[in-house]
Amino acid sequence: MNFNVKPVSNELCEKLNHKINQKTKPPGSLGKLENIALKIGNIQNTLTPTLNNPAIIVFASDHGIALEGVSAFPQEVTYQMVYNFLNGGAGINVFARQNNIEVIVVDSGVNYDFKDAKGLINAKIGYSTKNYLHEPAMTIEECLAAIQKGADIVDKVYKKGCNIIGFGEMGIANTSSASIIMNKICDIPIEMCIGRGTGHDDSGLSRKKEILKRAVEKHKIDNDPLKILSTFGGFEIAMCCGAILKACENKMIVIMDGFIITSALLIACKLNINVLDYCIFSHKSNEDGHIKMLNWLKAEPVLNLELRLGEGTGAAICYPIIKSAVTFLNEMASFESAGVANKNQ
């Protein structure tokens, strides 16, 4: 496992800023769009960036911890939702279709035999992780295999001409994994990392907190990101981690989604800090804890629509806004080209 993620070049930074400031608008008046345009220009090292064949990969997997009742939904929802993805009826399908984004669905380790379900990429590491209340979720070997598979899947998409990619996930109980990863990586007390997930009431939330505290106490592990990932992660989270690393190695623009996908980034950035140069944070999720992750990453989310659906829906909904940033950079007239007077000096 060796990812060669280079920091983005900043050699065009000044020219990009100049181009942005010569557009027919008051300086700075396109706010976050200007930051995004600059970031994408730097990633692609060009004054005329393009967004080609956008794709979102949805990694699905099951979690042994689900058996403890940490989720408000039963485990079979994971495989049922995979069929929903394949049939085009889920949120991610709807938003991706609207915005001409390809959706790629991956079985990372769902507790179900899909046989040869059409359109599904079989990358199954196992039928669900183990229950980390009692034993590590996966072995280091499984963890590395998941990371490698995630990387391989991204690489194929990249080679077909995609240069902007988002990630999504499906896995009943996976906010629990994300919470513990956050606790371990960001060193934030575990209670502050746990939210209502798909919709716990107060007693469900208390129970989730109690179980996750016990899980954290059970495993006395050090700060090794791979050890954290294999002990508490999910196969979809590990696969997403590899996918992020490979996407950044390929200098793709990476559209971050919500709480779980950002937990994969927490691991990835511990393995190579340069990944952050390639990430656009699509939104602040309503899942408690996500904003603290974003703050820890010093990340500024584009949207705050109070979403907490996962699946990559935040990334898909945000895509047109990212496109707006590239479009203004490429298409807006300059003061000079339009014959418009600039600011009074």
Add this chain to the structure above:
Amino acid sequence: MNFNVKPVSNELCEKLNHKINQKTKPPGSLGKLENIALKIGNIQNTLTPTLNNPAIIVFASDHGIALEGVSAFPQEVTYQMVYNFLNGGAGINVFARQNNIEVIVVDSGVNYDFKDAKGLINAKIGYSTKNYLHEPAMTIEECLAAIQKGADIVDKVYKKGCNIIGFGEMGIANTSSASIIMNKICDIPIEMCIGRGTGHDDSGLSRKKEILKRAVEKHKIDNDPLKILSTFGGFEIAMCCGAILKACENKMIVIMDGFIITSALLIACKLNINVLDYCIFSHKSNEDGHIKMLNWLKAEPVLNLELRLGEGTGAAICYPIIKSAVTFLNEMASFESAGVANKNQ
């Protein structure tokens, strides 16, 4: 001037909420998109709303107060930007083109003779308003004529099949009008209504505040919204006010833009409070004062991208998000149709 804006029907509210909650997602997990879907369903009084032929009308006009140096840009930028709109090079053109929105450019009262410039709607009330530091910006008759023209222009667009409309503006010095309208309608101290506009430095901002304070003191007028509009408004603001009223009378979805367009809404909602039922607030502008306007209106903006460009750009950039709301309502599978288990009871 008589607009018959009816409150939206809420008769389908319960059924719309039921439809939203049966989608394959945790309840509430699409956040603001769910609110927008509900609002649009209510406006159109249907469980299957559609967005047809979206358009943005940009009203342009000049302001006598510009001669006092309240803007960081010279007055000729107004007419120069109108040509930029007509040539497709401005921000609003770029974002509207990206999102398949028609842009309609209106000369409401620019201090320039466009002759028969191609693509421009001539609705000129005059060559700039008067300088309200010394006399009212316009007569009541001019104000009423502007409102009526705005309404007529919207009605034509409506009759061509548009059911969702945004408004934009161009007019050097028009944040000054918007600030005073806000002061008068919302009863917020004038200093708190004034921002940097297109980009004043501290001394420019001080000067703007000093001039606007004198303007407010000069005219001892009561709280009549038409009197406020005619004394301190711009032709583009008055025209937008009429456009909003007519759009709501026609039960169109109205996409609000930033500070100036919202000032037109402040007048419109004083004339008929029901207009608020039809408005989606696309974004919180970075112009100081806009957030206070939104709070006064109890309005929740969809985006906060730190925009302060005007022209209707916030509305255009927000459009795909509004479309996402309608799309999920129409296209997402339900738990039943997808065979997905619902939340544990």
